[in-house]
Amino acid sequence: xxxxxxxxxxxxxxxxxxxxxxxxxxxxxxxxxxxxxxxxxxxxxxxxxxxxxxxxxxxxxxxxxxxxxxxxxxxxxxxxxxxxxxxxxxxxxxxxxxxxxxxxxxxxxxxxxxxxxxxxxxxxxxxxxxxxxxxxxxxxxxxxxxxxxxxxxxxxxxxxxxxxxxxxxxxxxxxxxxxxxxxxxxxxxxxxxxxxxxxxxxxxxxxxxxxxxxxxxxxxxxxxxxxxxxxxxxxxxxxxxxxxxxxxxxxxxxxxxx
Numbered sequence: 624x625x626x627x628x629x630x631x632x633x634x635x636x637x638x639x640x641x642x643x644x645x646x647x648x649x650x651x652x653x654x655x656x657x658x659x660x661x662x663x664x665x666x667x668x669x670x671x672x673x674x675x676x677x678x679x680x681x682x683x684x685x686x687x688x689x690x691x692x693x694x695x696x697x698x699x700x701x702x703x704x705x706x707x708x709x710x711x712x713x714x715x716x717x718x719x720x721x722x723x724x725x726x727x728x729x730x731x732x733x734x735x736x737x738x739x740x741x742x743x744x745x746x747x748x749x750x751x752x753x754x755x756x757x758x759x760x761x762x763x764x765x766x767x768x769x770x771x772x773x774x775x776x777x778x779x780x781x782x783x784x785x786x787x788x789x790x791x792x793x794x795x796x797x798x799x800x801x802x803x804x805x806x807x808x809x810x811x812x813x814x815x816x817x818x819x820x821x822x823x824x825x826x827x828x829x830x831x832x833x834x835x836x837x838x839x840x841x842x843x844x845x846x847x848x849x850x851x852x853x854x855x856x857x858x859x860x861x862x863x864x865x866x867x868x869x870x871x872x873x874x875x876x877x878x879x880x881x
Contacts, residue, residue, distance in 0.1 A: 631727050643716075645723065646741035646757075654741050656688040663743045663755040667696035677807075684760050693760040694740050699753070699829065702803060712747045717754040718829035719744060725828040726758075732797040735790065735824040737761055737810070761812045761824065768806035768856055775863040782821050783811055784868060788875035790823040791849070795842030795876070798834040803827060804845050805852035806862070846873055 630636060635648040639658045646654045660666040667673055667683035674684040682697040699717060701709040719742035726739040738759035747753045770783045787809055794801070801808065810824040825831075834841050850869050856862035 631723065634723075641746055643744045644741065645720070650687065650689065650692060650740060653687040653689040653692065654743075658743065662745060663696055663741070663757060664698040692740070694757040695737070695760050696755060696757045698755050711753050712751045713754065715744075715750055715752045717744050717752045719754040719756055722756060722828045725831045728833060729797075729799065729825060729828070729831070732793070732799070734793045734797060734799060735822055736826070736828065737824060761810060764810045764812050764824070766807050766826075767809040767811060767823070768862065770811055771806070771853075771856065771862040771864050772860060780863060780868065783823075784872050785875060785880055786811060786821040786823040787849075788872055788880070790825060791842065791845055791872075791876035792879070794825070794845055795839070796837060798836040798838050798841055800832045800834060800841045801825065801845060802830050802832075802848070804848045806849070806856050809849070842876070846876055
């Protein structure tokens, strides 16, 4: 973990116009070129081959100007009841530096999350800033909500539930709490590309916190938050998840597969 104001190894900081940028060192020139559009999010939204991904606002999967690096670019926004008031403005330096630090702490603890590629912070008035975050795109990844929509056979459902349970179990062991753990914030990466099983990765780390490893209260809070999201998706959109599935998820997240 880096100290206050320190960058993890392999990252660089630079200023471009009014943006304060932190990125993987080899990608600094590609980020500068992307910022010709004004902001990183504008670059992504206007990219001719951008793919829109829904969540808290729209994120875009694009290739950086180096022509090879595939990323997902997200504009940081507040959630919750105050979102219409606070919108996308944060007190400096925004949550982006915390998200970078959280990403590295998670990976060090063995908790899968996409590689953090870059963030850019822009002035938005006295003491206020806006920010964009770019993470490495996961090939053929889809979130848990999409995996449970439409016809889902029992074998496929079991696979994604087991992967999700492994993620929850690892989070609990490391004392990681995600206060917005919903189906859209669990990304499933299918087996292949050197992996022998489906992997669940944690997304949207801007409010992730770290408590005592093995604290059952943290594990229960994560599980309850995800279960509430699953019920919402079931009731509103017909997601293929019932109470038996949620009970199985809870059991596997505590004790491993049966």
